[in-house]
Amino acid sequence: MHKTCDVEMEKNILEENERIAHENEHIFQENDIRAFNVLGAIGSGKTSIIERLYEGMDGGVTGGALAGDLTGEDDYQRFVDEGMKAVAVNTGKDCHLDAHDVNHALEDLPLKELDYLFIENVGNLICPVDFPLGTERDIVMISVTEGDDMVRKHPLIFAQADVGIINKVDLAEAMDVDLDVIKQDYRNVNPHGKLIKMNAKEGKGIDKLAEELELPYSL
């Protein structure tokens, strides 16, 4: 039985994705855009950290956002309301963005104007693993409200994260979640990755993320 795709076909898809990811990287460099891939489960706070980061960035920079979702424009609209140059990518039934989605969406963004591009991937910790987009760094978020077993249940995505974020930390006690367990699990799969505790809704920890990403942040 073919479990998902035929192995050869899957290999072709991944190679093609890799090729277009390099193309995207080249486009970002050409246009002096720093691009970030923001990953995490649904409701972990991906949209919020992008909003808060952008609010705190020095005037005079222009931020873009690519909102990846199965359907709808909720997050796209939030980015527009923040004054960002935004584009919505609806993947239908696909559980991740791929490099081709991003490549195509770049046609709808004013690349010459952009200094930064935040790509919000589709909400889950599984599918995006095999699909690099050509971004400078991968930021992977979890929320303490998901429990303390999320990292060890999804080791692949945390192993390749450049920055891990534990969001909604203020709720850890109420949720009976042990932050040290999450930290240790992350350390086990990703000994050198940065890990930042955060409460994105209130802006707590955003400054540390901005510093880690070397963004001009003044709040």
Place this chain on the structure above:
Amino acid sequence: MHKTCDVEMEKNILEENERIAHENEHIFQENDIRAFNVLGAIGSGKTSIIERLYEGMDGGVTGGALAGDLTGEDDYQRFVDEGMKAVAVNTGKDCHLDAHDVNHALEDLPLKELDYLFIENVGNLICPVDFPLGTERDIVMISVTEGDDMVRKHPLIFAQADVGIINKVDLAEAMDVDLDVIKQDYRNVNPHGKLIKMNAKEGKGIDKLAEELELPYSL
């Protein structure tokens, strides 16, 4: 560019899944087992509602649990600790269980003894949509901690749910989440589906779910 699988191959996979799902259904009927597919994002509380349901069921019934996860045995162990007949299915990189996974796992369960089987699917609201398992009903959970836009962002899985559950409702106010928005979105995609508010950790609402599923529940 092939976005995911070649269309013809995808069609074959889905037809094969459908065929094995019917086979599973037949196995459940033959053995007088009522089987349920429990779906939801990571951390939404799937393991907890199965635990609470089983704790409240009359003595003299035997419950089985199939724990679907990418990796690890966390949930499997929780079911064993509840005294259930459990089996772990690790899907590796696959973001859903398929009927074949279940069919294979049934070989490791004492089917003659079981009255009920709770299948905990892999945690996300996207991939399991196309893969019926042969169960009697699909139960789809969300947690208010994920925000109030989860249903409209994932309409397909909620459209085909027999029962929808909003979990962790006690946190709605703290999370600034409007339950009426979730209810209305659910009603829009699934006019006839049951929707139950719950706090699974404390057992609140479990009785309503048991009633809806016609389970012998005495707490």
